[in-house]
Amino acid sequence: DTGVSQDPRHKITKRGQNVTFRCDPISEHNRLYWYRQTLGQGPEFLTYFQNEAQLEKSRLLSDRFSAERPKGSFSTLEIQRTEQGDSAMYLCASSSGGDRAPYEQYFGPGTRLTVT
Amino acid sequence: AQKVTQAQTEISVVEKEDVTLDCVYETRDTTYYLFWYKQPPSGELVFLIRRNSFDEQNEISGRYSWNFQKSTSSFNFTITASQVVDSAVYFCALFNDYKLSFGAGTTVTVRA
Numbered sequence: 621d622t623g624v625s626q627d628p629r630h631k632i633t634k635r636g637q638n639v640t641f642r643c644d645p646i647s648e649h650n651r652l653y654w655y656r657q658t659l660g661q662g663p664e665f666l667t668y669f670q671n672e673a674q675l676e677k678s679r680l681l682s683d684r685f686s687a688e689r690p691k692g693s694f695s696t697l698e699i700q701r702t703e704q705g706d707s708a709m710y711l712c713a714s715s716s717g718g719d720r721a722p723y724e725q726y727f728g729p730g731t732r733l734t735v736t
Numbered sequence: 737a738q739k740v741t742q743a744q745t746e747i748s749v750v751e752k753e754d755v756t757l758d759c760v761y762e763t764r765d766t767t768y769y770l771f772w773y774k775q776p777p778s779g780e781l782v783f784l785i786r787r788n789s790f791d792e793q794n795e796i797s798g799r800y801s802w803n804f805q806k807s808t809s810s811f812n813f814t815i816t817a818s819q820v821v822d823s824a825v826y827f828c829a830l831f832n833d834y835k836l837s838f839g840a841g842t843t844v845t846v847r848a
Contacts, residue, residue: 653835662740662827662838663781676834709779725836727781 622646624728626712632734633702640698641731645714652695653725654687656680657709669695702735709733738763740830742839750847755815757842759828762809765789769831770804770811775841776824784826787811818846 625644633639645652650671655663666685668676671692681687684702689695699706709732713725739762749755761770772784785797787804794803803812815822825841 651834655836660840662829662841663836665835665837668834711781724783725831726783729778729780732779 624712624714624726626710626728626731628731629729630732630734632736635704635735636701638698638700639702639733640696641710641712641733643695643697643712643714643728645694645712646716646726647693649714649716649726650692651715652689653713653715654695654697655711655713657711657730658707663709663711666697699733702733704735707733707735738765738830738832738837740828740837740839742828742842744842745840746843746845748845748847749818751820752817755818755822755844755846757813757815757826757828757844759811759813759839760809761811761828761830763830763832765832771829771831771836772802772811772813773827773829773838774824775827781827785813815844818844820846820848822846 624646627642631639652669654666656666657663666678666681667687669689672689684700687697709730711730712728715725741760743758747755768789770787774782774784785802792804792806799816801814823844823846825843827841828839829836
């Protein structure tokens with residue numbers, strides 16, 4: 621059984637550059653979530669997809685951030701004009717819908733972003 | 737608004753001691769779910785236990801046990817006979833609607 625995968629695992633970029641992260645959820649899961657975790661804090665919700673529809677966005681997701689899930693499978697999270705404050709671990713999670721409880725979220729290993 | 741508070745920032749114990757982690761939550765919802773996750777140094781969040789709001793029965797699962805008290809909005813978690821491999825950051829989380837709200841985490845260090 622393949623879990624949630626994320627790529628890359630680590631990314632170092634210079635301030636002002638754009639970065640894109642990819643998340644591949646568990647294949648039968650139709651719900652996908654992005655969270656951000658800064659040092660010493662718990663993960664914070666960023667956005668949520670059900671199939672290809674982005675149903676909710678946190679106010680943490682500024683206009684420099686955009687997320688897509690074009691075919692309801694993998695998702696990408698892009699950060700434009702990165703700032704040092706964007707340095708964090710970006711976590712992806714997925715869960716199934718329908719009769720299964722959506723609270724059973726399975727997390728990927730995360731992408732650690734460092735903005736220099 | 738939902739909020740999860742983990743008052744303990746760090747706990748250090750010697751192997752075989754018991755460790756209890758405190759969690760207090762706030763929510764206006766009558767139906768919700770509470771979780772404990774473990775995050776080892778590798779970074780991946782590992783699901784440990786779940787409890788729903790309409791079942792206050794406390795249980796034991798192996799070396800893990802939990803104490804859910806709706807009256808005090810607390811969901812405490814205990815590791816019995818701790819081991820070095822239990823060293824990690826532990827997060828309490830509250831699920832409602834579509835998202836998880838996490839506490840700030842408690843770093844547990846188990847010394848041999």
